[in-house]
Amino acid sequence: MERQTVIRSLTLAAFVVGISLLHYLTPLHLPYLHAIFQRLYYLPIILSALWFGLRGGLSCALAVSIVYAPHILFQWGGALTMEMEMYLEILLYNIVGGVTGFLSQRERERTVELQKTARGLEESFQKLQHQSERIIVIEEQLRRAEKLSTLGEMAAVLAHEIRNPLGSIRGTAEILKDDYKPGDPKHEFIEMQIKETERLNRVVEDFLQMARPQPAEMTPCSIQEELETITTLIANDAKARHITFVLQPPSTPVIIRADGEKLRQAFLNIIINALQATPPGGRLTVSTTRRQTEGCAPVCEISFRDTGSGIDAETLKRVFEPFYTTKEGGTGLGLVVAKKIIEGHGGRLLIESDNGKGTAVTVSLPMLEGGKR
Ligand SMILES: Nc1ncnc2c1ncn2[C@@H]1O[C@H](COP(=O)(O)OP(=O)(O)OP(=O)(O)O)[C@@H](O)[C@H]1O
Ligand SMILES: [Mg+2]
Structure with a gap:
């Protein structure tokens, strides 16, 4: 100038x-x-x-x-x-x-x-554009919430209707099984019947999980302890699949207010997906970190990283849709339930994936100040 x-x-x-x-x-x-x-x-x-x-x-x-x-x-x-x-x-x-x-x-x-x-x-135009984008996102969330709430109501009715006869079918199958020796084709059929009944029961359980109200019994939970409990549950499965499971401890204890059982259920659903997607020789790493952004309450981030098949962009858009599955025998409810539980705890569930290389699921949850119980 x-x-x-x-x-x-x-x-x-x-x-x-x-x-x-x-x-x-x-x-x-x-x-x-x-x-x-x-x-x-x-x-x-x-x-x-x-x-x-x-x-x-x-x-x-x-x-x-x-x-x-x-x-x-x-x-x-x-x-x-x-x-x-x-x-x-x-x-x-x-x-x-x-x-x-x-x-x-x-x-x-x-x-x-x-x-x-x-x-x-x-500037006004940019702001308007930003707002309209937000409205579209919120609308999409609302639509999903509506879908879920209808599903939830249906689930409560369905669960009652299906659960009892399911119990009887399973009970009678157990009795019938005793009449045939292992190796007998009918024994195999009855085994199959019991297995399928169990699967059906799981679907009903998952349905119920979605229909139940927000977690009521919130107590201080140590994230690491919950993850260790799950580790004992899945260790054998991981070993059989020749997958290295690594649980990295946080630098300082991370305590949150949560319903421990529900939280474990959510983590388990995420971990099972990772194990199912990871080929032998792969790796699943779970780690917890604290994050504090200015003006916001502290949160902890639990990251589940696998070296599995990854998720392509089209699938990634749909993984939170009820019943969406790419697996034979999958129900497509695992992530829906996990998300509902995490959001019920005031947290967020985020999935990022590098197709062909692996997937990272990040759960962020609000923390108790100072990490005290
Ligand atoms: N870690 C992962 N790696 C690759 N794909 C994944 C992963 N996690 C989820 N997915 C994809 O998301 C889909 C939905 O997962 P979700 O857990 O909701 O259902 P599911 O595993 O198919 O069935 P289930 O209800 O038995 O868990 C899966 O079918 C799979 O395609
Ligand atoms: Mg699953």
Whole structure:
């Protein structure tokens, strides 16, 4: 900016000096040339007014007057009519400098004003766009919540209707099983019947989990202890699948208010998914960290990272839909239940995946201040 001002000032000075030299050096018996040079002065005056506004126009006109006046006085002195005309021209220089400067300054101020308005409009537009995006997200959440609440009501009714006959089917199958020795094809069929009944029972249980109200028995829980309990449950499964399971302890104990049993259920669903997706030789790492953002309550983040198949973008969009599954024999409720439990604890569940490389599930939960029980 500074540099541009200097260059412009020098250009104007060069113009004025150049035109004045032409005046001083051109013999007086060539008046038509002097008349042309006289008009040439308007060029730097108008330029200065356009570049520097009112003050620029006036000061250039003044400078021209100062350098031009001695030429009139000392070189033309005597020819009164010519002299008068030239003094009049000087007056005109100043008028043109002033008016052009004033107009260009007003124009410039208006442009600045317009730019400011345009910036304000742009900001409002951005804000509006952001808000409409948020509305779309909230709408989507509402739709999902509505779906879940209808499902929940259905689940309560269904659970009652299905659970009891299911118990009887299982009971009678157990009795029938005793009539056949292992190896007998009918023994196998009855085993299958019992297994399938168990699976059906699990679906009903999952349904119920969704329908139940928020966790009522919130007690201080140590995240690490809950995770260790789960480790003992899944250790054999991980070993059989040749998957290395690593549970990294947090640097300091992380205590939260939670319903321990429900929390374990959520963690278990996430871990089972990871084990199912990870091929032999893979790895599942679970770690807990604290996170404190300014102005927010402290949260703990439990991350479950597997080196499994990962999830493609299309599937990732649907993993929280009830009954969405890519597994043969899957019910597609594991993550729905886990999410509901975590959100019931005021937390959030986030899934990120690098398709083909692995998946990271992050659960963030509000912490008890100071980590005390
Ligand atoms: N760690 C993971 N790696 C790869 N895919 C995953 C992972 N976790 C979830 N998924 C995908 O998300 C889908 C939904 O998972 P969810 O646990 O809700 O149901 P499911 O495992 O299919 O059935 P279930 O109800 O028996 O758990 C899975 O079918 C799978 O495609
Ligand atoms: Mg699952």
